Amino acid sequence: MIFICNIIASEKQSTLTLFKQQNNQTLYFVAFFYTIPKGFILESFIFAKKNTMLYIYGATAHAKTAVDVAEDLAIEIGGLIDKSLLIEDVFDYEVQLHHQVKSTDEDFFIAVKNPGLRQRIVSENADWNYQTLIHPKAYVSKRAEIGEGTIILPGASIAPDVQIGNHCVIAGSAVIESNTIIEDFVNIGPNVSIGANVLVGRGSEIKANTRIEDEETIPKESIID
Secondary structure (H helix, E strand, C coil): CEEEEEEECCCCEEEEEEEECCCCEEEEEEEEECEECCEECEEEEEEEEEECCEEEECCCHHHHHHHHHHHHCCCCEEEEEECCCCCCEECCEEEEEHHHCCCCCCEEEECCCCHHHHHHHHHHCCCCEECCEECCCCEECCCCEECCCCEECCCCEECCCCEECCCCEECCCCEECCCCEECCCCEECCCCEECCCCEECCCCEECCCCEECCCCEECCCCEEC
16 A cells, blocks of 8 residues: 655655554655755655564464454454464464464464463564554553553453553453553453552463452462452
């Protein structure tokens, strides 16, 4: 897809810049513009948009959820990745072995529910670009910060000044109130309610229907039910 727009140039120059967007698209940006004495000339920018593919690591229930969210976001899925081929495809997407992935320039999502295993996979693949998946029916404040590789499912509500780390799972209808920090590799279950000014430590799991009161601190790798 090509986009063309105009700009007024004030000095002679030529630039080539590469932009990477989070919505699985790479923007190539080319601009040429010139000036003439005592005047300006309009020139055109040309934007060429190159799609990248999303590969989902995992082939079980959590992977199916990730596929659903990616499709609802109109993200193109290249396939799924697993360490065995006991499952050949998921929703008609091919399951590939880890070593069959040809390019680390694509985007990846780790669809593994266990926080410790998820952390190990990420550490083994530090050069991958990780995609964040936020379902369109989740409410996420524009003042919240969401880390890479995190998934937020339909009906979740994330208040202003919430910080959610990398590779977290925020299940449907979870509510996280203001000024709360969710560290990396945390699982927040369905219908969980987390109050304001809470700290949830790295690798923790908050099980379904749990209420965490304001000002609480959850140590890392805790399981709360």
